[in-house]
């Protein structure tokens with residue numbers, strides 16, 4: 001039966017063919033409609049009904065086939081947004097830079113402002129203004145790289161403190177940050193290392209303010225509730241008294257963390273500050289050494305090696 005046949009057709013072409021054979025110029029239905037005048041009223045009504053039914057059947061079959069074709073096409077192109085994307089290797093921030101950011105953030109939150117200076121320094125800013133004139137034996141404490149014109153590769157970021165005090169005067173609360181250079185090389189020293197030095201000068205700054213800030217800083221940086229500190233007397237030409245600060249590491253070893261002290265009156269004078277009115281402290285440490293401790297790294301030189309395999313093995 002024609003109706004059954006239509007319902008079984010799966011392709012538009014076949015449907016088209018069958019349609020033409022029914023409704024085309026010489027199609028079966030076309031012919032029957034032409035003969036209508038010979039039919040009785042009942043037969044006409046029946047033929048009309050059949051005509052309408054067939055047209056509707058073709059139409060609905062066509063829609064059905066078209067939908068099936070469309071759905072099949074869509075299924076082929078389906079985009080699964082829940083699939084994991086291929087991981088992209090973006091790289092990460094170098095551990096030294098990370099610790100630099102952290103240290104700066106902490107000191108800035110204490111009210112210290114950040115400063116930098118030249119890595120090639122003149123004798124005045126690196127030594128003489130820091131109470132270390134050319135005849136001073138303390139120059140030997142730092143194995144210096146001298147340049148032919150008498151300048152030096154900066155041996156300490158204290159030079160930045162001198163520059164900042166000279167230009168900004170006091171009161172001042174700042175830290176200098178940058179690379180420093182000395183002729184030394186072993187597992188905990190390299191010829192270039194990162195230093196940070198803080199300076200706080202005002203009318204009534206004392207050594208206990210210094211210890212308070214250092215303690216607060218170390219607690220924040222190492223994320224500790226408490227730190228055990230040991231204050232040892234030391235010597236630096238630019239501080240008097242001078243101290244060295246050790247920190248108890250993992251509850252067992254004492255580690256030397258930084259040098260510090262009350263700024264020597266000669267240094268204040270050299271920077272145009274009256275030591276009878278102002279006083280304050282300075283502290284300095286290697287920020288790469290702090291990074292080594294924080295990230296548990298055995299050899300400082302690795303930090304500067306830029307060996308991608310080493311960086312990956314550390315999880316950076």
Ligand code: PHE
Nearest residue numbers: 156236259260261282283284
């Ligand atoms: N500049 C000293 C050094 O490089 C560290 C230091 C800074 C000590 C400030 C005391 C005060 O060893």
